[in-house]
Structure formats: structure tokens, C-alpha cells
Amino acid sequence: MIRLIQAEFGKLFSTKLWLWMLLGAVALTALFVSLTIGFSDQATAQGGAPPLSSSTGLKNLFSAAAAANVWSLILGIVAVTGEFRHQTITPTFLATPHRGRVVIAKLITYALAGIAYGVATILVAIAIALPWLSAKNIDVSLGSDGIPGVLLGVVASVAVYSLLGVGLGALLRNQIAAVVGALVFLLVVEPIISAVPVVRDYYKWFPGGANNALTGAFQPNVNLLQQYQGGLLLVAYGLVFAILGSWLAVRRDVT
Amino acid sequence: MEDESGRIVVSGLTKTFGPVKAVDNLSFTVEPGWVTGFLGPNGAGKTTTLRCVLGLVTPTAGGATIGGKPYAQLHNPTKTVGALLEASSFHPARTARNHLRVYCTASGIPKKRADEVLDLVGLTSAANRKVKGFSMGMRQRLGLAAALLGDPKVLVLDEPANGLDPEGIVWLRQFLKHLASGGRTILVSSHVLSEVEQTVDHVVIINNGTLIRQDRMDTLADSHGHAVLVRTPDVSRLEFSLSGEPKVEKLEKLDDGAVRITGMTAAEVGSKAFFDRIELHELRTERSRLEEIFFSLTGNGGAVEHFGAAEGGDK
Numbered sequence: 181m182i183r184l185i186q187a188e189f190g191k192l193f194s195t196k197l198w199l200w201m202l203l204g205a206v207a208l209t210a211l212f213v214s215l216t217i218g219f220s221d222q223a224t225a226q227g228g229a230p231p232l233s234s235s236t237g238l239k240n241l242f243s244a245a246a247a248a249n250v251w252s253l254i255l256g257i258v259a260v261t262g263e264f265r266h267q268t269i270t271p272t273f274l275a276t277p278h279r280g281r282v283v284i285a286k287l288i289t290y291a292l293a294g295i296a297y298g299v300a301t302i303l304v305a306i307a308i309a310l311p312w313l314s315a316k317n318i319d320v321s322l323g324s325d326g327i328p329g330v331l332l333g334v335v336a337s338v339a340v341y342s343l344l345g346v347g348l349g350a351l352l353r354n355q356i357a358a359v360v361g362a363l364v365f366l367l368v369v370e371p372i373i374s375a376v377p378v379v380r381d382y383y384k385w386f387p388g389g390a391n392n393a394l395t396g397a398f399q400p401n402v403n404l405l406q407q408y409q410g411g412l413l414l415v416a417y418g419l420v421f422a423i424l425g426s427w428l429a430v431r432r433d434v435t
Numbered sequence: 436m437e438d439e440s441g442r443i444v445v446s447g448l449t450k451t452f453g454p455v456k457a458v459d460n461l462s463f464t465v466e467p468g469w470v471t472g473f474l475g476p477n478g479a480g481k482t483t484t485l486r487c488v489l490g491l492v493t494p495t496a497g498g499a500t501i502g503g504k505p506y507a508q509l510h511n512p513t514k515t516v517g518a519l520l521e522a523s524s525f526h527p528a529r530t531a532r533n534h535l536r537v538y539c540t541a542s543g544i545p546k547k548r549a550d551e552v553l554d555l556v557g558l559t560s561a562a563n564r565k566v567k568g569f570s571m572g573m574r575q576r577l578g579l580a581a582a583l584l585g586d587p588k589v590l591v592l593d594e595p596a597n598g599l600d601p602e603g604i605v606w607l608r609q610f611l612k613h614l615a616s617g618g619r620t621i622l623v624s625s626h627v628l629s630e631v632e633q634t635v636d637h638v639v640i641i642n643n644g645t646l647i648r649q650d651r652m653d654t655l656a657d658s659h660g661h662a663v664l665v666r667t668p669d670v671s672r673l674e675f676s677l678s679g680e681p682k683v684e685k686l687e688k689l690d691d692g693a694v695r696i697t698g699m700t701a702a703e704v705g706s707k708a709f710f711d712r713i714e715l716h717e718l719r720t721e722r723s724r725l726e727e728i729f730f731s732l733t734g735n736g737g738a739v740e741h742f743g744a745a746e747g748g749d750k
Contacts, residue, residue: 187541194533195526267524270491271581274518275541277490277507434491435483 184285201255205248209301212244213308235325240398242330245305249341252294256345261355283426286346294342298335333395343418350425390414440467441589441620447497457483459644465622470615472635473624480644481624513542517582518591523574527567552580571598592623596630628729663696663704666717676711
């Protein structure tokens with residue numbers, strides 16, 4: 181298994197995709213954190229968003245870094261679907277006929293890569309937020325006010341989304357279908373569910389709801405799970421996809 | 436039990452894709468230490484059969500073993516069997532060397548083996564180039580390099596000559612001979628007989644997913660009815676003389692002035708000509724070329740259209 185994980189890292193680092201995805205993750209985090217700080221006063225005045233001087237506001241600010249998880253999700257999806265797209269799945273399965281082991285190696289590899297992405301995103305968030313907040317005379321202590329939990333949640337969220345991506349990729353195999361499907365779900369379907377009163381109560385069971393619980397994002401009018409519950413639910417989603425995906429991978433013909 | 440021989444046994448192999456029976460109760464054996472040509476027109480079921488042998492496609496019925504074991508149960512498959520399947524199974528943005536190194540790692544082979552096999556196929560100078568800039572011939576070479584990573588005793592090559600220019604085909608032929616001289620078991624598929632004719636010791640010919648013929652190359656060339664080549668200054672008299680012979684299946688006048696007679700032996704033709712006082716300048720037995728057998732056995736490729744479209748996976 182160790183050498184399969186090494187081989188997966190070899191695949192990851194022998195093309196530049198990881199770098200583009202990391203740049204995307206870092207840039208999106210920088211954008212969201214900047215927007216949250218830049219428009220915090222208006223948002224508080226008009227929309228009732230918690231002020232940055234409050235602990236809820238600070239938690240919400242740092243949870244914005246989790247926006248990077250879209251990129252780790254895509255990274256995870258492409259890790260599997262790219263093999264089908266370029267037919268490298270053939271030599272991969274020839275080298276490792278026990279296909280489930282390939283999926284497990286990818287899950288472990290991309291969970292680790294996701295953690296690295298998550299750490300990078302919180303570092304960027306901190307690097308932007310600390311000087312800016314101190315310029316606004318807002319006192320921040322990263323070690324208190326529940327912020328360590330949020331930062332941990334962001335790392336976990338980015339890591340688990342890449343797991344989710346691997347599982348989804350194994351399930352769908354088609355790169356375009358998986359990426360477009362995932363983005364539409366995250367950016368269109370889930371926001372609708374969280375906004376429509378009838379179904380809003382179920383939002384907490386969706387990946388996006390679980391993610392917001394995990395990262396401590398401020399979301400009024402919506403019930404969310406506890407942080408650890410959200411994390412567990414996300415991991416469960418990733419594993420269910422991955423188990424289904426590898427169950428199918430073993431049975432499907434590679435033609 | 437896994438034996439060292441690397442004998443490939445296909446038994447009762449059947450694979451259906453929806454309504455299409457791609458392979459139908461196919462059985463044959465690939466003897467170790469020989470080069471076996473796996474022949475048939477496009478869409479005959481060759482690729483599907485090879486993918487079943489390699490555990491990539493699950494048979495509907497029957498199965499295949501390599502050295503007595505199904506592929507998936509081989510202890511270290513890469514070191515036992517090397518395979519070349521699609522013309523291109525590479526990530527376009529990955530370099531040739533890195534592609535090979537990934538599979539070295541996955542199979543527990545030292546990474547320096549990647550450079551060795553690149554050297555074997557003559558790709559050393561392109562080792563650090565991304566595959567997307569590779570020509571078809573370079574891709575086939577890289578595919579062969581990948582198949583050789585584990586220095587396997589058994590090689591399974593699906594249409595390795597596909598997309599190669601004439602120079603590449605000559606190179607491939609020599610390369611296969613070189614590999615075969617090392618005592619390897621090689622199963623090489625092709626729909627163009629001339630590509631492998633000079634290289635193979637055995638042939639397995641299939642069509643419409645069923646076995647047409649399995650034989651030694653030399654036996655097959657002997658058994659399928661000889662043709663007799665005759666040269667005479669008086670072709671019309673020879674034609675007239677033989678027109679009453681019930682044995683004659685076919686009489687062709689060739690471009691170079693010779694006459695080609697199928698169905699009679701050289702002795703029978705000679706005796707008949709002597710009896711009718713026809714002057715002969717040449718009388719010899721033409722060994723049937725396998726290509727003609729191939730076409731006659733497979734119905735002159737007539738199956739290509741209706742089967743090629745149905746299976747769709749045979750490239």
C-alpha cells in the first residue's frame with residue numbers, strides 16, 4: 181500500500197495540475213477573506229452579519245477560507261477521472277489488479293494532499309486577515325474565541341472535499357460529468373436548498389451544510405449540526421462515494 | 436498453481452456487450468517460449484479476448500489463465516506479464532520518464548529501470564519530453580517500454596503496429612524478433628497479417644469471436660492446398676488441356692505471363708502437359724502464403740463491417 185501511495189504522489193507531482201489547483205485555492209481564499217473584511221461594515225449594517233469585532237464575526241471570517249475546498253474537490257475528482265480520460269487506468273489496473281487498493285491509495289494520497297492544501301489556505305487567510313484587522317484596530321487572538329476550532333475545521337473541510345472528489349470520480353468516471361455535476365450541486369442546488377423554507381431543515385444533512393457546521397460559517401436561519409458531527413458526516417459522504425466507486429470499479433470492464 | 440512457464444490458456448471464453456457477442460466460447464493455448472500471432476479482421480474480438488486475459492474485462496463465461504493463474508491472482512503481475520493495449524495510455528502532460536517511473540513505483544521496480552527500457556526502445560533522447568508532443572510511433576515505443584518494465588517472461592501486445600509508418604513496422608518486427616530470441620512468450624494481435632507474418636511461430640486466427648484455426652505457422656502454410664505455377668509459351672493450349680480436369684479449382688493468368696493452378700499437384704499438371712505435348716518452361720509448387728489463407732479463412736474481411744461497428748472497441 182505504501183508504494184501505491186508513493187505512485188499516486190508520483191502521478192500527482194509529475195503534472196502541474198496540483199500547482200494550478202493550489203493557486204486557485206489560495207486565490208479564492210484570498211478573495212473571500214478580502215471581501216469579508218472589506219465589506220464587513222456594510223454587511224453588518226445592512227444584512228445583519230456579525231461584526232468582525234465579535235467572536236462570531238471572526239469565526240465567520242476564517243471559515244471563508246474553506247471556499248478553497250472547491251479546488252481540492254476538483255483535484256480529487258480529476259485524480260480518478262483523469263486516469264479514465266487518458267486511459268492510464270489500464271496500466272494502473274494492470275500493475276494493481278486489486279482495484280479497490282488503487283482507490284484506497286488515492287483516498288489516502290488525496291486526503292494528505294488536501295490537508296496540505298487546507299494548511300496553505302489558512303496560512304493565506306491568516307496572512308491577509310491579521311495585518312488588515314490590526315489596521316482596523318480589531319484585536320485578534322488566533323488561540324482563543326473558538327478560532328483554533330475554525331482553522332482546524334477549514335483544514336479538515338479542504339481535506340475531506342478532496343476525499344469526496346476521489347469518491348465521486350470513482351463513481352462517475354467521466355471527468356466533465358463529475359466536475360460539472362459537483363459544481364452545479366455545490367453552487368446551485370445547495371444554496372437553493374438552504375434558502376427555501378420547506379427544505380431548509382434538511383440542508384444540514386447535505387455536504388454543504390455539513391461543511392458549514394465543520395468550519396463554523398455564519399449562516400442565519402439555518403439549523404446546522406455540531407462541528408464534529410458535520411466533519412463526520414462529510415467524511416461519511418466521501419467514504420460512501422469511495423466505497424460505491426471502488427465496488428463499481430472492481431466490476432466494470434476497462435475497455 | 437502458478438508455474439514459471441507463462442503458458443496462456445483461454446478456455447470457453449465468452450463475452451457479451453449488450454446484444455453483441457464479442458467473444459463466443461473461445462478456447463486456445465499460447466505455448467511458452469514462442470511468438471504467437473493472434474489474427475483476425477477488425478472487430479473479430481481480439482482486443483476483448485486480450486483484455487479478458489489481462490483481467491481488465493470480466494468474461495460472461497469461461498476464463499483465461501497465465502501460468503495456471505488468472506491475471507488478478509498473479510503474485511507480481513508486472514514482473515510476469517507485460518502488456519501493450521491502447522495506442523496511447525499516457526497523461527499528455529507527463530514526461531515519458533515520469534510515466535514509466537510511476538509504474539515502477541506501483542510495481543516495486545527500481546526507478547532506474549525506466550531509463551533502461553527507454554534505451555531499449557530508443558527513446559532516451561525524448562525521456563524528459565511530455566508525451567503530448569510524441570508521434571504515434573513514439574507512443575507505441577513508449578507503450579512497449581512500459582510493457583517491458585518488469586522484464587516479464589510473457590508479453591501481450593494488442594495491434595502494436597497500428598499507426599506505425601513503414602519504417603516503424605520494420606523496427607517493430609526486428610524488436611519483436613529480438614524479444615523473442617530471449618525465450619519470451621509473446622502473444623501479438625494484428626488484423627494486418629503481413630505485419631507479423633515473418634515474426635510469428637504460431638497463429639491463432641479468430642473471427643466473429645470464435646476460433647477459426649490454431650496451428651504452427653509452417654503446418655498452416657503446408658496444409659492449405661498448394662498452387663502450381665507454370666510457364667509455357669502456349670498458354671491457351673494449356674488452358675484447353677486443363678479445362679477438362681475436374682480437379683482444377685482455379686486457373687489464373689498472372690501479370691508476368693505465368694499461370695497459377697489451384698487444385699492439382701505439380702506432378703499432375705506436368706503429366707497432363709506431357710500427355711498433351713505442351714512445352715513447359717517452368718513448373719513449380721507455390722507455397723500458399725498465409726495471407727491468402729487468412730483471407731480465405733476469415734471470408735476476405737467480409738465480417739469487418741457488421742462486426743466492427745457493433746463492438747466499436749477494436750482499434
